[in-house]
Amino acid sequence: MDLLHVELILIEDNPFEAELTIRSLKKHNLANKLVHLDDGEEALEFLFSKGKYADNIGKLNPKVILLDLKLPKVSGLEILKALKADEHTKNIPVVVLTSSKEESDVFESYNLGVNSYIVKPVNFESFSKAVAEIGLYWMLMNEPPVI
Amino acid sequence: MDRNFPHRLWSKGFVLFVVAVAFFSLIGWSFDIEIFKRILPNSVAMNPMSAICFILSAISFLLLTSKKRRRIELVAGKILAIIVLLVGTQVFLGYVFGYKSNIDKLFFSAKLQNEMGGHLSNMMAPNTAFCFILTSIGLLLLNFETRKKTMPTQFLALILALGALLAELGYLYGLGVLYTLPTFIPMAFHTAFNFFLMSLALLFVHPQKGLMATLTTPNTGGVVFRTFIIPSVVFPMLLGYVYEYAMTNALVSHSLANIFLVYSIIIGFIFINYFLAQVLNYKEALRKKVEENLAESNKKFKNFFDFAPFPMWVYDIETLRFLEVNSTAITKYGYTLEEFKSMGIGDIRPEEDVPKLLRSVKERNEGNETNDSNWRHRLKDGKIIDVLITTQLFVNEGRDACLVIAKDITERLKAEEQIKTLNKDLEAFTFSVAHDLRAPLRIIDGYSGVLREDYSAALDGEGNRLLNIISTNAQQMGQLIDDLLNLSRVGRASLNCTHVDMLYLAGKCVEEQLVFDAERKVTINMSNLEPAYCDGVLMKSVFNNLISNAIKYSHRKEAPIIEIGSYQKDGELVYFVKDNGVGFDMKHADKLFGVFQRLHKVTDFKGTGVGLAIVQRIISKHGGRVWVNAVKEEGATFYFSLPYNNHN
Known part of the structure; x- marks a missing residue:
């Protein structure tokens, strides 16, 4: 896929969760320009054009990043921190999509500048609905800044 | 009245007797009644001036010993004593230097000329004059006490008494020389007796002082x-x-x-x-x-002290030095008794604690009660131990002292710390387990959902039913985990107390919960709720749980009525939520507040059995109690109390 057209980046280590998320997005035609990354370190390399993603440079302009907090190697909060600290990436909307209701996680995320914090419902129907709404809102309704 | 009262009264009695004798003597002189003048026939009479001196001395005595101690009485008493002194001195010096003072013949001089057939002109005897000098000086020094706690008056009175006794012995054995000195006239019998009484009066004024102390x-x-x-x-x-x-x-x-x-x-x-x-x-x-x-x-009490199971000592409040230390303390702390006694209570503490100790001692000495308190002590080998100190002030050998019991709580504190860490670990573990369980559940429910959506047609009715069961149970477990997480959050949360308008809070909860009353048939009666000082967020969770329960269990009734109210009782604020629902048998009431305890089948009433456990935990965190009253098929009333304190 042409990276310039990537609109949604999903960073989620659990393949089944990822599949269910993508499925819900697909139902609403929101998953066409989606990239799924399942490792914190790899996600950082991808987002900041390092390592095998060195070619990415200057090509990324997603409408939203869906970020899980519990990731192998590099945690979601670290990624969030890196994104919001960098001039080039700080304006990309980041939505934390996690199982954690832990107040410290919520607080820390907002502190780092997260754009939205969503706790995944256990109930599949609610979950599908939530994912679809997130997709619709950030991809269609929200007007992102031009980077 | 103090115990020397009778002696003082004797003093007065003696003096009044002296006055009476002198008075009768003067009567005798006035009306020539011989027996009054001289008691014993053919002996010398009491000189009228002596009688007057006795009366003056007696009045002086009474004035000087007046209980009111008015200045005028004291001055008058001293003046009278000085008059007696002057008369006595005048007469006595007359004898010494051989001139006639004649002051003793001031009254009844004609009658005195005829006394004893003119052989002995009745003058005041020299020993009488001397005795008056002693008496008057005694009166002037009546209340004087030397630095060595002796009273000169008592010595004078003793000389007076012995002199009077000597004169009386003379009368007893009919020997002239004793009651008169050669060539002078003798002291009259009742004069001697009067002096004797006078001396007793002077001695008994201060029966507890000087010489008299030994006798009384x-x-x-x-x-x-x-x-x-x-x-x-x-x-x-x-x-x-x-x-x-x-x-x-x-x-x-x-x-x-x-x-x-x-x-x-x-x-x-x-x-x-x-x-x-x-x-x-x-x-x-x-x-x-x-x-x-x-x-x-x-020895017995020393043993009680020495072998008490806790280190104990006594220290001086002012110097802070150890006065007594028991054997247990010596064994425990490693210092010898001598070392202890050479130290103050600051010396067995880490240096940085000393200022705090001094502050605490100062506060206590200023009357601020200090209860048991935790301190750190240093043993001789340098080891620091944590101790619980209990103290009692008392007076030891006339000085303020403090008895201390020191209980080593190092191990206990360590154990408490460990328990705290363990509890924290356990809660963190619970939280993370519960948390991690949610992901697979979501996946189970998610894939069941996918199956249902995409392959529903491929499954028969039974297949779909089984799929639903998987889904329902996964959701049920999800709810359980959510509730457990809530419970654990309540356990970890610290109270954030403010003044809470409970009526407003309960009203909000009712509003939220009535959403579940789709048919709008529940009547809610809310009386005036007492405001409380508590954690509003947690209290909302309490009301939410109780009100949702009440709606849930009364909803099948024809006309569900829920009553919410409060009252004050025995220093507590009590709140209650009452319903007329299905109720339950009170014999199961004790199970009600445990985690996962339910009294109804899930098929009858949905729920995980955690709600009341959360209520219980929140209320006990506030220092209150939770209880319930119910009748099967008639309804249940849930009560909770909050301690009524200064804040409320």
């Missing part, structure tokens, strides 16, 4: 003195009288009389000595016994 004490010495004083005077007097009588009438030879006299005196002395020995032996035996008992009891 309730101790053995005083008792023995009081027992023997009268026999000591009377017995030799009687012996002397018998001797005199025998000699005068020539009943026995001079030597034989002497032998009997000496013999009797020896017997008397031996008797007194024997008696004294007995008394002293008895007293000493008694004292030894008491001392032994005391030593034993001291």
Whole structure:
């Protein structure tokens, strides 16, 4: 896929969760320009054009990043921190999509500048609905800044 | 009234008697009644000036010992004493320098000329004059006490008493020389008697002071003195009288009389000595016994102190030095008794704690009660231990001291710390487990959902039913985990108390919960709820749980009524939520507040059984209680209380 057209980046280590998320997005035609990354370190390399993603440079302009907090190697909060600290990436909307209701996680995320914090419902129907709404809102309704 | 009251009263009695004798003597002079003038026939009479001096001395005495101690009384008393002193001195100096003062003939001078047929002009005797000098000085110094706690007046009174006694002995044995000095006139019988009384009055003014203290004490010495004083005077007097009588009438030879006299005196002395020995032996035996008992009891209490299971010591409030230290403390702390006694209580503490200690001691000395408190002590080997200190102030040997019990709580604190860490670990573990369980559940439910959506047609009715069961149970477990996480969050949360309008709070909860009352048939009666000082967020969770329960369990009734109210009782604020729902049998009430405890089937009423456990945990965190009252099929009332404190 042409990276310039990537609109949604999903960073989620659990393949089944990822599949269910993508499925819900697909139902609403929101998953066409989606990239799924399942490792914190790899996600950082991808987002900041390092390592095998060195070619990415200057090509990324997603409408939203869906970020899980519990990731192998590099945690979601670290990624969030890196994104919001960098001039080039700080304006990309980041939505934390996690199982954690832990107040410290919520607080820390907002502190780092997260754009939205969503706790995944256990109930599949609610979950599908939530994912679809997130997709619709950030991809269609929200007007992102031009980077 | 103090115990010297009777003696003081005796003083007054003696003095009044002196006045009476002098007064009668003056009556005698006025109306020539011989018996009043001279008691014994053919002896000298009391000089009228002596009688007046007696009366003046007596009045002076009464003024000086007046209980009101008014200045004017004291001054008047002293002036009267000085007049007596001047008269006595005038007469006495007249004898010494051989001139006639004639002051003693100021009254009744004509009658005095005729006294004793003119052989002896009745003047005031020189010994009488001297005795008046003693009396008046005694009066002037009545309340004077030297630095060595002796009272000069008492010595003067003693000389006076002995002088008077000597004169009386003269009368007893009919010997002129004793009651008169050669060439002078003798002291009258009742004059001598008056001086004797006067001396007693002077002695008994301060019975507890100076010489008198020895005699009036309730101790053995005083008792023995009081027992023997009268026999000591009377017995030799009687012996002397018998001797005199025998000699005068020539009943026995001079030597034989002497032998009997000496013999009797020896017997008397031996008797007194024997008696004294007995008394002293008895007293000493008694004292030894008491001392032994005391030593034993001291030892016993010293043992209680020494072998108390906790280190104990006594320190001086002012110097903060150790006064006594028990064996347990010596063993525990490693210092010897001598080392302890050379230290202050600051020396067994880490240096950085000393300022805090001094502050605490100061506060306590200023009367601020300090209860048990935790401190750190340093053992001799440098090891620091945590101790719980309990103290008691008391007076030790006349100084304020403090008794201390030190309980080593190092291990306990360590254990408490460990428990805290363990609890924290456990909660973190619970939280993370519960948390991690949600992901697979979501996946189970998610894939069941996918299956249902995409392959529903491929499954028959039974297949779809089974799929639903998987889905329902996954959701049920998800709810359980959510509730458990809530419970654990309540356990970890610290209270954030504010003044909460409970009526408003409960109203909000009712509003939220009535969403579940789709048919709008529940009636909610809310009376005025007492405001409380509590954590509003947690309290909302309490009301939410109780109100949702009430709606849930009463919803099947025709006309569900829920009543929410509060009252004050026994220092507590009590709130209740009452419904007329299905209720339950009270014999199961104790299970109600446990986690996952349910009294109804899930198929009848949905729920995980965690709600009331959360309520229980929140209320006990606030220091309150939760209880319930229910009747099967008639409804249940859930109560919770909050301690009524200064904040409420």
